Amino acid sequence: xxxxxxxxxxxxxxxxxxxxxxxxxxxxxxxxxxxxxxxxxxxxxxxxxxxxxxxxxxxxxxxxxxxxxxxxxxxxxxxxxxxxxxxxxxxxxxxxxxxxxxxxxxxxxxxxxxxxxxxxxxxxxxxxxxxxxxxxxxxxxxxxxxxxxxxxxxxxxxxxxxxxxxxxxxxxxxxxxxxxxxxxxxxxxxxxxxxxxxxxxxxxxxxxxxxxxxxxxxxxxxxxxxxxxxxxxxxxxxxxxxxxxxxxxxxxxxxxxxxxxxxxxxxxxxxxxxxxxxxxxxxxxxxxxxxxxxxxxxxxxxxxxxxxxxxxxxxxx
Amino acid sequence: xxxxxxxxxxxxxxxxxxxxxxxxxxxxxxxxxxxxxxxxxxxxxxxxxxxxxxxxxxxxxxxxxxxxxxxxxxxxxxxxxxxxxxxxxxxxxxxxxxxxxxxxxxxxxxxxxxxxxxxxxxxxxxxxxxxxxxxxxxxxxxxxxxxxxxxxxxxxxxxxxxxxxxxxxxxxxxxxxxxxxxx
Numbered sequence: 372x373x374x375x376x377x378x379x380x381x382x383x384x385x386x387x388x389x390x391x392x393x394x395x396x397x398x399x400x401x402x403x404x405x406x407x408x409x410x411x412x413x414x415x416x417x418x419x420x421x422x423x424x425x426x427x428x429x430x431x432x433x434x435x436x437x438x439x440x441x442x443x444x445x446x447x448x449x450x451x452x453x454x455x456x457x458x459x460x461x462x463x464x465x466x467x468x469x470x471x472x473x474x475x476x477x478x479x480x481x482x483x484x485x486x487x488x489x490x491x492x493x494x495x496x497x498x499x500x501x502x503x504x505x506x507x508x509x510x511x512x513x514x515x516x517x518x519x520x521x522x523x524x525x526x527x528x529x530x531x532x533x534x535x536x537x538x539x540x541x542x543x544x545x546x547x548x549x550x551x552x553x554x555x556x557x558x559x560x561x562x563x564x565x566x567x568x569x570x571x572x573x574x575x576x577x578x579x580x581x582x583x584x585x586x587x588x589x590x591x592x593x594x595x596x597x598x599x600x601x602x603x604x605x606x607x608x609x610x611x612x613x614x615x616x617x618x619x620x621x622x623x624x625x626x627x628x629x630x631x632x633x634x635x636x637x638x639x640x641x642x643x644x645x646x647x648x649x650x651x652x653x654x655x656x657x658x659x660x661x662x663x664x665x666x667x668x669x670x671x672x673x674x675x676x677x678x679x680x681x682x683x684x685x686x687x688x
Numbered sequence: 689x690x691x692x693x694x695x696x697x698x699x700x701x702x703x704x705x706x707x708x709x710x711x712x713x714x715x716x717x718x719x720x721x722x723x724x725x726x727x728x729x730x731x732x733x734x735x736x737x738x739x740x741x742x743x744x745x746x747x748x749x750x751x752x753x754x755x756x757x758x759x760x761x762x763x764x765x766x767x768x769x770x771x772x773x774x775x776x777x778x779x780x781x782x783x784x785x786x787x788x789x790x791x792x793x794x795x796x797x798x799x800x801x802x803x804x805x806x807x808x809x810x811x812x813x814x815x816x817x818x819x820x821x822x823x824x825x826x827x828x829x830x831x832x833x834x835x836x837x838x839x840x841x842x843x844x845x846x847x848x849x850x851x852x853x854x855x856x857x858x859x860x861x862x863x864x865x866x867x868x869x870x871x
Contacts, residue, residue, distance in 0.1 A: 390862040398855040399836075402829040417865040418858055422830045424811035425722060427804070438737070439717075443701075443709045443744045 390414040440565075574635040578625060597625055601636035608633070689833070690715050694754040702747055709747075713740065716758065719831050720765055722808065726816045726827040728769035729785050735772050739765045755838065762832045763842045766824070814861060822857035825850050 391412050393401075400406040401419055404426055408419040567576035578597070600618045607614040614622075619629070626635030690697060690711065700708030720739060724732035742764050750760060815823050815830075821843075828839040829850075836847040836854070843850065 390859065390866055393855065393858060393862075395851065395855060398858055399851070401858060402826070402854055404830065414862050414866055415858070417869070418861045421811045421814055421861065421865070422826075424807040425726075425815055425827075426719075426830050426833070427808060439713050439740050440706050440710055442737075442741055443706060443713075445744075 572638060574626060574631075574638045578639075597622070598639050601632075601639050604632060604636055605640075690754060694757070698750075698757065702750075709744075712757070716761055719833065720761060722812055722831045723762065723765060723827045724769055725809075725812045726823050726831070727766070727820070728772050729813075729816055730776065731769075731772045735765070735768045738768050742768070755834075758832060759834060759838045759842060762828060762834065766828075766842055814864065815857075817864070818857050818860055822853050822860060825853045826857040826861075829854050 391414050393412065393415060397406065397411060397415075401411060401415065401422065404423065406419065408416040411419055564573060567573045600621055603618050604614045604622055607618075613619075619632075622632045622636065623629045626632045697708040697711045701712055717736065717740070721732055721736050724735050724739075728735050739761065743761060746760075746764075750757065752760070815826055817823075818826065824843060825839055825845075828834050828842060829836070832839075834842070836850045839854075840847040840850045845853075
């Protein structure tokens with residue numbers, strides 16, 4: 372039945388060590404996991420232990436949730452998804468679709484949701500799921516986009532939060548090298564991007580998560596300080612000077628590494644300035660709100676968090 | 689297991705509610721991955737992604753309760769794992785087993801999670817080293833939490849045959865562990 376049946380398992384090469392017989396009822400109870408290791412014949416205690424380990428859910432949940440949800444989403448979008456997926460499947464095969472979904476759709480759809488470019492139904496769902504993700508409640512200035520989305524969505528309080536955002540933030544901050552975009556290629560961060568509301572928002576989002584975890588009420592002041600530090604860093608960088616040591620140390624910590632300061636500060640200042648900010652890293656030019664610099668923030672759709680990754684193309688015809 | 693709320697989550701997921709689908713996924717995916725690490729160790733994560741893709745596609749057509757849902761998901765998983773093994777036999781590659789790759793970013797208690805994950809990995813490797821037909825039924829009984837009749841439907845064998853295979857698997861495990869510890 373199994374193609375690998377011809378290959379000898381490791382155990383077959385060992386000489387048999389005699390163990391006491393096992394009556395069928397006890398065997399079934401061992402398989403059901405309803406027996407304690409003290410209640411089985413000697414020789415089977417380790418078996419009970421091994422099976423318990425095999426049956427235990429490691430607390431380490433593989434963070435491919437956003438990718439799976441994107442797959443789900445594409446399978447349930449009423450109008451355009453089925454055709455797009457069938458074409459893609461033919462071209463790439465299921466595995467490649469999954470990979471593409473990991474790479475782009477999770478981030479892209481969250482981004483599209485953030486900019487309000489999804490169809491209404493999808494927008495509502497995306498807000499719903501994005502609102503359900505963060506388990507730490509960020510507070511203060513930097514969290515404005517996140518909290519406004521939570522309010523606009525179907526309500527995070529309806530459901531238990533999906534855990535692990537703080538851990539992902541930590542991993543994101545401690546990653547070595549690379550621009551944020553490179554890190555986001557790892558599937559691990561699709562979920563983080565979804566929670567943050569876009570790939571470009573992870574750094575400020577994680578800062579607010581960390582701040583709200585350690586200083587529940589004090590993150591707003593911290594955000595101002597960091598944007599000041601970022602301005603000073605950018606000015607020094609522009610002039611080719613070395614930034615002040617205190618600024619550098621602070622931003623290195625906040626960004627998770629010296630080489631992450633540049634994208635981090637771009638994100639922080641973008642957030643700080645809101646929708647009228649300069650965007651050297653380019654929002655999509657077809658963005659519907661590109662010409663609305665004075666629109667008030669936080670009116671249900673998120674104005675300030677233009678993603679640095681463009682939204683996936685809308686399928687046509 | 690989700691329990692009493694399962695029917696509601698399933699119905700919501702069928703209506704396109706991503707949260708409900710996430711609940712189903714979070715409940716079942718860890719067991720699915722562990723099962724696949726036994727029967728298709730080199731491709732467990734890829735295969736799991738394919739399984740969920742197929743589940744997404746077939747969700748509208750699925751009718752049944754939670755036990756039925758688990759049976760269905762593991763039926764799909766077994767078929768995809770066999771496909772993966774066939775493909776590997778046709779085009780032999782030497783993929784790196786997942787346990788040799790660096791772990792993904794850790795949860796809140798990395799040290800505890802690492803110990804736990806290590807114990808789980810070793811346990812799965814022990815089961816995987818059983819003869820394949822025994823490994824499969826032991827994994828479905830223990831990891832997927834299915835009974836002998838459900839496992840029989842998935843693997844196409846009578847429940848009695850499933851029991852015999854599973855009991856032989858337990859004996860083999862006991863022999864191997866006794867050998868290892870030198871008792």
